[in-house]
Amino acid sequence: MRFDQRHLLGIDPLRPDEITTLLDLADDYVALGRRRDKHAQALSGLTQINMFFENSTRTQASFELAGKRLGADVMNMSMQASSIKKGETLIDTAMTLNAMHPDLLVVRHPHSGAVDLLAQKVNCAVLNAGDGRHEHPTQALLDALTIRRAKGRLHRLNIAICGDIAHSRVARSNILLLHKMENRIRLVGPSTLVPSGIEHFGVEVYDDMREGLRDVDVVMMLRLQKERMDGGFIPSTREYYHRYGLDAEKLSYAKEDAIVMHPGPMNRGVEIDGTIADDINRSVIQDQVEMGVAVRMAAMDLLARNLRANPKEVMA
């Protein structure tokens, strides 16, 4: 069991065995989370700062809860409201925070690569909570854990990722992770929302959703990211729902025991039918939220172990 990362900036740098290590530990934390007494001491004495340059209630709450359950001192900073507005650069903000000696820095930023840039300038462990359209590693890890627990394995599955691939960091991280773990990945969406050159990532691309869902084990829906679109990717949400919204009829093309996933927040009636989302036999959407906390606890625990094992490198 090894985990050799200093930061968690993306799925790209992780080895398959590191992913397995993290998911195994997350399994333990799922059990912990279901107990009445949910406290552990893995992060006790450490300071965790959540820096969100982009609004996210769910991810921020999940990271906050994960840190608190492991005994860290957690501080939330909402960056849209603060110094960035006063003209401070990202680097300066990072240097200022760094001077407060945090141990774990959880960062979300609207621009791809911004978290990598920040990680170069601070000497704590940095977790990427989503950067632009680039990566969202903890989401991919929680999806992987959900799949592994529902399907009993995380390899040789047929998985369809559907919807707004182009604007989705969730899709990118999931493609990388599921590919590393040797699954067959299909992307389903209108061609305006599928990024160019994506076929080089070892995926099959479908623009017909029924074809794309045929005999898959897992259906991952993505949120239509209206806020990232500068207009004109789809003609209307109702036409989108008609062609790419997941309803019972389209889902019938998938395997009988196929699970339905969604990273949330959902646009009901746009990319997913409400009854499918609430169907406890098919939908694992609530499980995903639970796994989210466990995976983030595992990720921060592993990074903190590396921090404690190599204090010199961190102090440098």
Added chain:
Amino acid sequence: MTDTLLSNARLIDPETGSDDLGAVLISGGVIKEIFTQGTDPKGEKLAKVNAGQVEVVDCKGKCLAPGIVDIGVKVGEPGERHKESYATAGRAAAAGGVTTIVTRPDTTTAIDTPEGLDFIRRRAAEDATVNVLHMAALTKGREGREMTEIGFLLDAGAVAFTDCDHVVRDTKVLSRAMTYARSLGALVIGHPQDPGLSRGAAATSGKFASLRGLPAVSAMAERMGLDRDIALVEMTGVRYHADQITTARALPALVRAKKNGFDVTAGTSMHHLTLNEMDVADYRTFFKVKPPLRAEEDRLEIVEAVRSGLIDIIGSFHTPQDEESKRLPFEEAASGAVGLETMLPVLLRLYHSGELDLPTLFRALSLNPAKRLGLPCGRLAAGAPADLVLFDADKPIILDRFKLRSKSKNTPFDNARLQGKVLGTWVAGTRVYAA
């Protein structure tokens, strides 16, 4: 002033395509005579010169070529003098073998009036040791609404008219400016890029941009921009130059335009000839240029187009940026790289890889840009101005960006291992740089 003899040099003449040992005699700021095996087989003429009153510089077999004419250099005056001044740009140019700088008008504020042009002409004359010529904006404020005073600006010394990367969207405005420019014989320089398709882009669409999650523009945007401009050239008959052609897909449009006999030329940048999109790697903003770096297949096609002469001119598109504007997330970071000082050693990569010979390289660096602007330089011939660069094409160097003479150090070639070093630069017979 005594005459100077540059002897024992490997003479690179792009006009004749020759690469021979010989000597150059400079007198009164111009090349007086060239001595080679062909013109002076027994060395008698040379011996006579050597016996007279002459300062002799032994070039030790190194390369001597006409100085580079670099069209499209950004100097920070007025407005951004902390990024680059005429003094620092001039020193960087001299150290890079660039003997003529042709500046861009995309300063703050834009060079769009004869008064503004007059100001920078004076600044350049005071501070720069190399020749400096200036381009002016095609439309007022580079806003694409009203043409500038093209006539007055020509009188004030503007050598070409361009709005740089602000593409004129309104084709009616552009066609009128082109028609007016044509009546005055002015050269219009376009930036072939469809403004709608390329809006917000920081990379070229494809596997790399998708992997990195960067907003991207299709390579087709360049073809569309070029096609549009060429249609307007056909309509107005203006003299037109495309500043940077960087994609394979745009080349057929250029071939057609030249075949049809339009007065069209094209350039490309040193960066697009030597780097590709993969060099951006982990969001390295020093590799962010405009247009964005392309795929390797595009790079290879563009190198071939320079070799064949389809692309006429290579420029550095020298764009100084300070650290603050580059130390930002990739999408927010400023575009552009400095290149005056690095262009020759960087482009010698193409010589060492066997893709371009030296006369071909200097055809695109010196001869063609001079011809396009109607300048007498760019040639190794009697009567031409003695604007010369002496360089060692083989000397290995490791580039250190902090040693660059530019005020801004934003080069993508920091720590790059290069082969080639400028040893000396002469402008009108005066040595302005010695390594």
